[in-house]
Amino acid sequence: MPSLVTTRDPRHAGADVPALDLVNSEEWYGLGPLRDRLDEPAWLDGFLVHHGLDGAGPPTPAGRARLVRLRALLRDAIQAIAAGTAPKAGDLDELNAFVAARPATPRLVRADGAFRLEAVPEKMDWAWVLGEIALSFARLLAEGDLRRLKVCDNGDCAWAFYDESKNRSRRWCSAAECGNLIKVRRFRERQRMAKRA
Numbered sequence: 001m002p003s004l005v006t007t008r009d010p011r012h013a014g015a016d017v018p019a020l021d022l023v024n025s026e027e028w029y030g031l032g033p034l035r036d037r038l039d040e041p042a043w044l045d046g047f048l049v050h051h052g053l054d055g056a057g058p059p060t061p062a063g064r065a066r067l068v069r070l071r072a073l074l075r076d077a078i079q080a081i082a083a084g085t086a087p088k089a090g091d092l093d094e095l096n097a098f099v100a101a102r103p104a105t106p107r108l109v110r111a112d113g114a115f116r117l118e119a120v121p122e123k124m125d126w127a128w129v130l131g132e133i134a135l136s137f138a139r140l141l142a143e144g145d146l147r148r149l150k151v152c153d154n155g156d157c158a159w160a161f162y163d164e165s166k167n168r169s170r171r172w173c174s175a176a177e178c179g180n181l182i183k184v185r186r187f188r189e190r191q192r193m194a195k196r197a
Helices: 017-021 041-050 061-082 091-099 126-143 175-196
Strands: 104-111 114-121 149-151 160-162
Touching: 017 061, 017 126, 017 160, 041 091, 061 091, 061 126, 061 149, 091 126, 091 175
Parallel strands: none
Antiparallel strands: 104 114, 149 160
Protein backbone atom coordinates (compact mmCIF):
# COMPACT_ATOMS: atom_id res chain seq x y z
CA MET A 1 0.00 0.00 0.00
CA PRO A 2 1.55 3.35 -0.91
CA SER A 3 2.15 5.72 1.95
CA LEU A 4 -0.12 8.66 2.53
CA VAL A 5 2.53 10.11 4.77
CA THR A 6 6.06 9.80 3.51
CA THR A 7 7.69 9.94 0.12
CA ARG A 8 9.37 6.62 0.78
CA ASP A 9 7.65 3.35 1.69
CA PRO A 10 6.65 3.66 5.36
CA ARG A 11 7.33 -0.01 6.08
CA HIS A 12 11.01 0.83 5.83
CA ALA A 13 10.91 3.63 8.38
CA GLY A 14 8.38 2.59 11.00
CA ALA A 15 5.27 4.49 9.97
CA ASP A 16 3.12 2.41 12.30
CA VAL A 17 4.63 4.53 15.08
CA PRO A 18 3.43 8.13 14.79
CA ALA A 19 6.55 9.39 16.59
CA LEU A 20 8.87 7.90 13.95
CA ASP A 21 6.74 9.27 11.14
CA LEU A 22 6.88 12.71 12.75
CA VAL A 23 10.67 12.56 13.09
CA ASN A 24 10.91 11.54 9.44
CA SER A 25 8.81 14.54 8.35
CA GLU A 26 12.09 16.41 8.08
CA GLU A 27 13.84 15.31 4.90
CA TRP A 28 17.31 16.39 3.94
CA TYR A 29 18.10 13.43 1.75
CA GLY A 30 21.30 15.03 0.45
CA LEU A 31 19.55 16.02 -2.76
CA GLY A 32 18.94 19.65 -1.99
CA PRO A 33 17.71 21.84 0.84
CA LEU A 34 15.86 20.54 3.87
CA ARG A 35 12.25 19.69 3.15
CA ASP A 36 9.95 20.15 6.13
CA ARG A 37 6.83 18.13 5.41
CA LEU A 38 5.03 19.94 8.27
CA ASP A 39 4.93 22.95 5.94
CA GLU A 40 2.78 20.89 3.54
CA PRO A 41 -0.87 20.87 4.69
CA ALA A 42 -1.63 17.76 2.60
CA TRP A 43 1.21 15.85 4.26
CA LEU A 44 0.10 16.87 7.74
CA ASP A 45 -3.51 15.96 6.96
CA GLY A 46 -2.36 12.56 5.64
CA PHE A 47 -0.22 11.99 8.73
CA LEU A 48 -3.11 12.78 11.08
CA VAL A 49 -5.59 10.61 9.17
CA HIS A 50 -3.09 7.74 8.82
CA HIS A 51 -2.58 7.64 12.59
CA GLY A 52 -6.20 8.33 13.61
CA LEU A 53 -5.36 11.77 15.00
CA ASP A 54 -7.47 13.84 12.65
CA GLY A 55 -10.13 14.98 15.12
CA ALA A 56 -8.34 18.16 16.22
CA GLY A 57 -8.35 20.05 12.93
CA PRO A 58 -5.38 22.04 11.64
CA PRO A 59 -2.89 23.23 14.25
CA THR A 60 -2.80 26.79 15.49
CA PRO A 61 0.59 28.51 15.19
CA ALA A 62 1.22 27.57 18.84
CA GLY A 63 0.18 23.96 18.15
CA ARG A 64 2.50 23.78 15.15
CA ALA A 65 5.37 25.19 17.24
CA ARG A 66 4.72 22.48 19.87
CA LEU A 67 4.69 19.84 17.11
CA VAL A 68 8.07 21.07 15.83
CA ARG A 69 9.41 21.02 19.42
CA LEU A 70 8.15 17.47 19.94
CA ARG A 71 9.82 16.39 16.68
CA ALA A 72 13.17 17.86 17.82
CA LEU A 73 12.81 16.22 21.23
CA LEU A 74 12.08 12.82 19.65
CA ARG A 75 14.97 13.15 17.18
CA ASP A 76 17.41 13.98 20.02
CA ALA A 77 16.23 10.96 22.00
CA ILE A 78 16.46 8.63 18.98
CA GLN A 79 19.95 9.83 18.09
CA ALA A 80 21.10 9.29 21.68
CA ILE A 81 19.62 5.78 21.80
CA ALA A 82 21.02 4.86 18.37
CA ALA A 83 24.45 6.02 19.57
CA GLY A 84 24.16 3.75 22.62
CA THR A 85 23.55 6.45 25.20
CA ALA A 86 20.48 7.41 27.18
CA PRO A 87 18.33 10.41 26.36
CA LYS A 88 18.87 13.38 28.66
CA ALA A 89 16.78 13.34 31.84
CA GLY A 90 15.32 16.72 30.91
CA ASP A 91 14.22 15.29 27.55
CA LEU A 92 12.38 12.46 29.30
CA ASP A 93 10.74 14.99 31.62
CA GLU A 94 9.58 16.99 28.61
CA LEU A 95 8.33 13.84 26.86
CA ASN A 96 6.38 12.93 30.01
CA ALA A 97 4.88 16.43 30.04
CA PHE A 98 3.57 15.91 26.49
CA VAL A 99 2.06 12.56 27.54
CA ALA A 100 0.55 13.98 30.73
CA ALA A 101 -1.10 16.85 28.84
CA ARG A 102 -3.04 14.28 26.80
CA PRO A 103 -6.63 14.63 28.00
CA ALA A 104 -7.89 11.03 28.04
CA THR A 105 -9.87 8.83 30.39
CA PRO A 106 -9.51 5.05 30.60
CA ARG A 107 -12.66 3.10 29.74
CA LEU A 108 -13.25 -0.64 30.01
CA VAL A 109 -14.84 -2.13 26.90
CA ARG A 110 -15.76 -5.64 25.85
CA ALA A 111 -14.83 -6.65 22.33
CA ASP A 112 -14.52 -10.06 20.67
CA GLY A 113 -15.34 -11.85 23.91
CA ALA A 114 -12.58 -10.14 25.89
CA PHE A 115 -12.13 -7.00 27.97
CA ARG A 116 -9.67 -4.25 27.18
CA LEU A 117 -8.95 -0.73 28.33
CA GLU A 118 -9.24 2.12 25.89
CA ALA A 119 -8.05 5.69 26.40
CA VAL A 120 -10.98 7.85 25.40
CA PRO A 121 -10.02 11.43 24.60
CA GLU A 122 -11.82 13.98 26.74
CA LYS A 123 -11.20 16.57 24.07
CA MET A 124 -9.71 16.03 20.61
CA ASP A 125 -7.40 19.03 20.57
CA TRP A 126 -3.73 19.53 19.83
CA ALA A 127 -2.71 18.61 23.39
CA TRP A 128 -4.33 15.23 22.67
CA VAL A 129 -2.59 14.90 19.26
CA LEU A 130 0.83 15.76 20.71
CA GLY A 131 0.23 13.48 23.69
CA GLU A 132 -0.70 10.55 21.44
CA ILE A 133 2.46 11.03 19.35
CA ALA A 134 4.61 11.28 22.50
CA LEU A 135 2.86 8.22 23.96
CA SER A 136 3.64 6.20 20.82
CA PHE A 137 7.32 6.93 21.39
CA ALA A 138 7.09 6.21 25.13
CA ARG A 139 5.52 2.83 24.32
CA LEU A 140 8.26 2.11 21.80
CA LEU A 141 10.90 2.82 24.47
CA ALA A 142 9.10 0.88 27.21
CA GLU A 143 7.96 -2.13 25.19
CA GLY A 144 10.41 -2.32 22.31
CA ASP A 145 14.02 -3.42 22.03
CA LEU A 146 16.12 -0.24 22.18
CA ARG A 147 18.84 -1.93 20.09
CA ARG A 148 16.36 -1.89 17.22
CA LEU A 149 15.81 1.88 17.27
CA LYS A 150 18.22 3.23 14.68
CA VAL A 151 19.12 6.12 12.42
CA CYS A 152 19.83 5.40 8.75
CA ASP A 153 23.54 4.88 8.03
CA ASN A 154 23.23 7.13 4.99
CA GLY A 155 24.54 10.40 6.41
CA ASP A 156 22.53 12.30 3.80
CA CYS A 157 19.28 10.74 5.04
CA ALA A 158 19.18 10.38 8.85
CA TRP A 159 15.67 8.87 8.90
CA ALA A 160 14.80 7.04 12.10
CA PHE A 161 13.45 3.49 11.97
CA TYR A 162 12.72 0.46 14.11
CA ASP A 163 14.80 -2.47 12.86
CA GLU A 164 12.49 -5.47 12.67
CA SER A 165 15.06 -7.74 11.01
CA LYS A 166 15.65 -11.06 12.74
CA ASN A 167 19.24 -10.30 13.76
CA ARG A 168 18.94 -6.50 14.17
CA SER A 169 21.38 -5.95 11.30
CA ARG A 170 19.46 -3.43 9.22
CA ARG A 171 21.50 -0.30 8.56
CA TRP A 172 19.35 1.79 6.24
CA CYS A 173 15.80 3.09 6.39
CA SER A 174 15.33 1.45 2.99
CA ALA A 175 17.66 -1.10 1.42
CA ALA A 176 16.18 -0.27 -1.98
CA GLU A 177 16.93 3.45 -1.69
CA CYS A 178 19.59 4.35 0.84
CA GLY A 179 21.20 0.90 0.82
CA ASN A 180 21.57 0.89 -2.96
CA LEU A 181 22.76 4.49 -2.97
CA ILE A 182 25.55 3.69 -0.50
CA LYS A 183 26.53 0.54 -2.42
CA VAL A 184 26.73 2.52 -5.67
CA ARG A 185 28.85 5.20 -3.96
CA ARG A 186 31.23 2.56 -2.59
CA PHE A 187 31.44 0.83 -5.97
CA ARG A 188 32.28 4.11 -7.70
CA GLU A 189 34.90 4.92 -5.06
CA ARG A 190 36.54 1.49 -5.59
CA GLN A 191 36.50 2.12 -9.34
CA ARG A 192 38.19 5.52 -8.86
CA MET A 193 40.81 4.00 -6.57
CA ALA A 194 41.48 1.20 -9.04
CA LYS A 195 42.03 3.72 -11.85
CA ARG A 196 44.52 5.62 -9.71
CA ALA A 197 46.51 2.45 -8.89
